[in-house]
Amino acid sequence: MKDFTVENLTEEVVKAYTSKTDSPRMKQVFSSLITHLHGFVKDVELTEAEWFAAIQFLTATGKKCDDKRQEFILLSDTLGASMLVDSINHPKGGAGTESTVLGPFYVPGAPEMPFGGDVRRRHLDAANPCLVTGKVCDAEGKPLAGATLDIWQTAANALYDVQDSDAPEWNLRGQFTTNERGEYALVTEQPVSYSVPTDGPVGDMLAAAGRHAFRPAHLHFLVSADGHETLTTHVFVKGDEYLDSDAVFATKETLVGDFKVCDDAERGKQFGLTVPFVTLAFDFGLMAS
Ligand SMILES: [Fe+2]
Structure with a gap:
């Protein structure tokens, strides 16, 4: 057995998620997702309190969703992620x-x-x-x-x-x-x-950012x-x-x-x-x- 450290953990987690699948797309997506997620945590040296606040934020986002309210789409929209997906899939210049x-x-x-x-x-x-x-x-x-x-x-x-x-x-x-x-x-x-609705976690996020x-x-x-x-x-x-x-x-x-x-x-x-x-x-x- 080996110890997992800040130095080797990302590589080990990527290996665990990509070594047993034959899907090239899954290999690509998991490898990139884990590398960027770990990179973010290392880059900002996330504290335990911040990590738990993020868990609570995502929990609240899920709880705010029902058949008429989609707080996760709103979160994606307000972070520019929806527009990025749209822009990549529908580049400018078409007829x-x-x-x-x-x-x-x-x-x-x-x-x-x-x-x-x-x-x-x-x-x-x-x-x-x-x-x-x-x-x-x-x-x-x-x-x-x-x-x-x-x-x-x-x-x-x-x-x-x-x-x-x-x-x-x-x-x-x-x-x-x-x-x-x-x-x-x-x-x-x-x-x-x-x-956009501001009575949920996305509203709190917008307010926090001014x-x-x-x-x-x-x-x-x-x-x-x-x-x-x-x-x-x-x-x-x-x-x-x-x-x-x-x-x-x-x-x-x-x-x-x-x-x-x-x-x-x-x-x-x-x-x-x-x-x-x-x-x-x-x-x-x-x-x-
Ligand atoms: Fe609208």
């Missing part, structure tokens, strides 16, 4: 629309809505009605019929439906399908900037079509004060949309809206899978 983080508030299974359908299942006085239109195309610009757009956003009170016990189920969520010309249309309200918890206003999109990579993205509101300091580092220049006031009564009538309302035109490009 399709740029991606960004999923965030902690996506709920699968939103109601399927018709062309031009209205996702407002409640009307708050502060909300600006908003018509969103555009196309979904392939990387060559050819319109894709039958593509699905799953959308979700905050209400004018800066809360997602899953954070707000007064909100009707599926408020400001819906799934839309493009028509034969690849077009979609939906009615919603203009998104507002909001604070970081604000706000995200610039955005509309979430999950766009999918047969034979194409699913696109997870946002459209941000041009001019938002938090575009330069997003709490989760998820902003991209190409994803900023121009929400414009519209006085066209005829256009509004088509979608059951009275003037003035806000419009956003935004096209999406999907990469072949």
